[in-house]
Amino acid sequence: MTFLPQRCLIVGPSWVGDMVMAQSLLKVLKQRFPQLAIDVLAPAWSRPILDRMPEVRKAVEMPLGHGSLQLLTRYRLGTSLRVEAYDWAIVLPNSYKSALIPFWARIPRRTGFTGEQRYGLLNDRRRLDKQLLTQTVQRFVALGLEPGITSAPRCPDPSLRVDSARAMEVAITFKIDPQRPIAALAPGAEYGPAKRWPADYFAQTAVMLEQQGYQVMILGSEKDREPAQVIAHESTATDLAGRTSLGEVVDLLSLARITITNDSGLMHVAAAAGSAVVAIYGSSDPGFTPPMTKKAQILSLGLDCSPCFQRECPLGHTACLVDLKPDRVLRAVEELMA
Numbered sequence: 001m002t003f004l005p006q007r008c009l010i011v012g013p014s015w016v017g018d019m020v021m022a023q024s025l026l027k028v029l030k031q032r033f034p035q036l037a038i039d040v041l042a043p044a045w046s047r048p049i050l051d052r053m054p055e056v057r058k059a060v061e062m063p064l065g066h067g068s069l070q071l072l073t074r075y076r077l078g079t080s081l082r083v084e085a086y087d088w089a090i091v092l093p094n095s096y097k098s099a100l101i102p103f104w105a106r107i108p109r110r111t112g113f114t115g116e117q118r119y120g121l122l123n124d125r126r127r128l129d130k131q132l133l134t135q136t137v138q139r140f141v142a143l144g145l146e147p148g149i150t151s152a153p154r155c156p157d158p159s160l161r162v163d164s165a166r167a168m169e170v171a172i173t174f175k176i177d178p179q180r181p182i183a184a185l186a187p188g189a190e191y192g193p194a195k196r197w198p199a200d201y202f203a204q205t206a207v208m209l210e211q212q213g214y215q216v217m218i219l220g221s222e223k224d225r226e227p228a229q230v231i232a233h234e235s236t237a238t239d240l241a242g243r244t245s246l247g248e249v250v251d252l253l254s255l256a257r258i259t260i261t262n263d264s265g266l267m268h269v270a271a272a273a274g275s276a277v278v279a280i281y282g283s284s285d286p287g288f289t290p291p292m293t294k295k296a297q298i299l300s301l302g303l304d305c306s307p308c309f310q311r312e313c314p315l316g317h318t319a320c321l322v323d324l325k326p327d328r329v330l331r332a333v334e335e336l337m338a
Contacts (some may be wrong), residue, residue, distance in 0.1 A: 003109070005088040009081070010101060011112075011287060012042035012050075014066040014090050016265025017289065018136065020272050022160035024292070025140040026055035032144070039084070040232075041101065048247035049269075052160035055254050061137045069097055090143050090160055091122065109155025111143050126211055136289050157292045158272035160250055167251035174240055174248075178255050183214040183333075185231060186261035188224035188241070192281035192311025195262050197282065197321050199227035203234035204326040207259060209333070211237060213312075214257075219249055219266060221230050258333050282310050282321040297332035299324060 008029065013019055019042065029036055040050055041060045048057040063077070064070055078101040087109065089102035095113030100109045103121045111124040119125070126147055133139045133152060141153045146186040171178040189195035204214045216237035218228045245253065249266065249315045250273050253259060258280045259270035263286070269329035271277050271293035279291045281300040290298060300306070306320045313320075 005033060006087045007037045007084060007172065008040060008088040009086045009091065010040045011089065011091040011093065011098050011102060012041060012046065017268040020158050020268040021048050021137040021292065022140055022156040023053050024137050025144045026053060028141050030055050030142045030320060045246065050246065052250060052292045054161055056081055060244040069142060073216055074100045075104050077101055081105040134287060137292065160272040162251060162254040162273060167254050170251040171249050171255055177215060180215045181213060182256045183209045183216050184253055184256040184259040184270065185216060185218050186220055186259060186264060186266040187227040187231065188220040189262040189264040194310050194313050194318060195281045197262055199230040201326050202227065203231040205329050206231050206235035206237045208330050217252065219252065224325065258336060260329060263289065276336045278329055280324065282318065283310050295336060299328065301333055
C-alpha cells in the first residue's frame with residue numbers, strides 16, 4: 001500500500017547548524033507530500049529558526065537539555081502528543097533517548113538510523129551507509145525518502161524566511177546602516193578552539209574590509225565575547241556578540257553582503273539567510289558539513305593532520321588555522337564579490 005502520511009513529527013537535532021540543515025529534509029518532504037503537516041520537536045532556543053521555515057506547522061518544545069535522559073519527562077511528553085495523531089515520526093539524532101518520545105506517542109511509523117540499538121523503538125530502521133551518505137544533510141534527507149536509495153540524494157539549500165522591513169529595523173536598532181555594504185564576522189565555534197580562526201586574524205580582516213568601505217559587525221553568543229572584544233579593539237567593527245537574539249542574528253545576516261565565519265552554526269545561518277559566505281575550516285571536514293549555498297568560498301589547508309575532528313589541536317600548533325592568513329581570506333571575499 002502506498003504510504004501517504006498526513007501528520008509528521010520530526011525529532012530535531014540539538015545544534016544550530018544541524019537545525020538549519022534539517023530544512024533540506026523538510027523541503028523534500030513537502031515536495032513528496034504537499035499536504036503533509038510537519039511539526040518539529042526541538043529545544044526552545046531553536047524556535048526563532050523554525051519560525052523562519054515555511055514548511056513547519058509548529059515547533060514542539062523539548063524541555064530537556066542535550067544529554068539529559070529524564071525518562072519520566074520524556075514519557076509524559078510522549079503521551080501528551082498522542083492527541084496529535086501523528087502517523088509518521090522521523091528521528092534525526094542517532095541516540096537511544098531521542099527515539100523514546102515517538103515510541104511513547106504511539107506514532108505508527110517511526111523512521112531513523114539503527115544507531116544505539118534502537119530496535120524496539122524504531123520500526124522503520126535504516127542502515128547508515130557512510131560511504132554513500134558523506135554529508136550530514138544527505139543523511140537527514142535520506143530519512144525522508146523510501147529505503148534502499150543507491151545514490152546520494154539531492155539536497156535543496158536551506159532558505160530562512162526574512163521580512164526585509166523587520167531586518168532593516170533590527171539593523172537600525174543596533175546602529176548598523178542598512179544602506180551601506182555590510183560584512184559580518186562570526187569568530188566563535190561551540191565545538192572548541194581547533195575550529196576557531198585566530199581572533200587577531202579576524203581583526204586584521206576587519207581592518208582590511210573597513211578600508212574597502214565595508215561596515216563590519218561581529219556576531220556570536222556570550223561565549224564569543226573574548227574574540228569579539230579583540231576584533232573590536234583593533235578595528236571600528238560593531239561588537240554585537242552576546243547582545244542579539246537568534247532571530248535578530250538571522251535578520252542581520254540577511255543584510256550582510258559577506259560573512260566570514262568558522263565552521264559553526266552561524267555559518268549555516270548566514271548561508272540560509274542569503275549572505276555570501278567565506279567558511280574557514282580547521283579540525284573539521286569541509287566535505288561533511290559545507291555551507292549550503294552557491295555563494296560560498298571554503299578555505300581549508302588540507303594538511304596531513306587534518307581533519308582530526310578534535311576540540312583542541314593534539315599536536316599543539318593548530319597549523320590548519322594559524323597558517324591560513326588574512327590575505328587569503330580577503331582574496332576569497334574579493335572572488336565572491338566579483
